[in-house]
Amino acid sequence: MSLPCFVANWKMNKTVAETLSYLTLCQQWLSKLPRLSCEIILAPPYTALFSAGNKIKELSLPIGLAAQNLYFEAEGPYTGEVSGRMLCEAGCQYVIIGHSERRNHFNENDSTITHKVQAALGANLTPILCVGENAKERLEGKTLQVIQRQVKEGLSRMDGGASHCMIAYEPIWAIGTGKTPTPFEVEQVHQKIARTLIEIGFKQRAPVIDILYGGSVSVENVAAFMKKPHVDGMLVGGASLSAETFMNIVQVGIGA
Ligand code: PGA
Numbered sequence: 380m381s382l383p384c385f386v387a388n389w390k391m392n393k394t395v396a397e398t399l400s401y402l403t404l405c406q407q408w409l410s411k412l413p414r415l416s417c418e419i420i421l422a423p424p425y426t427a428l429f430s431a432g433n434k435i436k437e438l439s440l441p442i443g444l445a446a447q448n449l450y451f452e453a454e455g456p457y458t459g460e461v462s463g464r465m466l467c468e469a470g471c472q473y474v475i476i477g478h479s480e481r482r483n484h485f486n487e488n489d490s491t492i493t494h495k496v497q498a499a500l501g502a503n504l505t506p507i508l509c510v511g512e513n514a515k516e517r518l519e520g521k522t523l524q525v526i527q528r529q530v531k532e533g534l535s536r537m538d539g540g541a542s543h544c545m546i547a548y549e550p551i552w553a554i555g556t557g558k559t560p561t562p563f564e565v566e567q568v569h570q571k572i573a574r575t576l577i578e579i580g581f582k583q584r585a586p587v588i589d590i591l592y593g594g595s596v597s598v599e600n601v602a603a604f605m606k607k608p609h610v611d612g613m614l615v616g617g618a619s620l621s622a623e624t625f626m627n628i629v630q631v632g633i634g635a
Contacts, residue, residue, distance in 0.1 A: 422473075428469040444471045446504075475547075542586045546590050596613045
């Protein structure tokens with residue numbers, strides 16, 4: 380079993396200077412802990428990745444680095460895009476793929492996303508695949524159906540070579556709204572994801588797949604989500620912008 384995992388998705392926030400101050404605060408917090416029984420991953424914007432990667436190395440921080448997106452081609456005439464190889468060079472080990480903001484504002488669909496998962500694995504990056512239903516689908520009782528489709532499609536080009544992958548269940552209506560499903564509902568969706576993984580043959584062979592929850596995660600609600608057996612960690616957006624709040628979420632989440 381892998382350690383509980385907490386991912387901070389900063390979205391389009393923080394300059395290089397702000398990223399470096401955040402890491403200094405993380406270092407101070409980490410130095411007060413006897414040992415870290417979880418995985419912490421930060422996802423700054425592209426422009427801050429390289430400096431963040433260097434700072435993490437320089438301070439030997441037990442923190443992973445994720446990009447918030449990638450393009451599936453390795454190089455070429457794709458103005459404005461960044462490839463997996465470039466992200467690795469900038470110090471990333473992870474990449475968020477198929478976040479609902481990418482699906483909604485940038486027209487990403489299941490087909491683009493499956494190519495991105497494949498490209499991430501090809502570049503030795505661990506994909507953090509985001510899936511989630513919208514408010515209408517939830518009202519119509521289609522949540523499990525939508526999630527199953529997104530998981531199957533997203534992982535359809537994932538071959539046997541990968542060792543690790545993460546799936547983040549993020550109901551779209553819960554992102555940045557302060558609303559969340561109940562821990563019971565989250566557990567039901569995570570169980571469905573686990574069953575879908577078995578159906579498509581993943582549990583019998585590598586990789587290890589962690590299932591995270593995201594959408595208005597806070598210091599107040601994290602413990603209840605983390606208590607559920609199929610919840611392996613959290614993907615935190617708004618509340619991760621303050622280092623102090625994010626560290627509190629991690630601390631409460633691991634019951635430290
Ligand atoms: P939120 O965002 O925590 O601000 O709801 C989560 C996300 O979009 O990953």
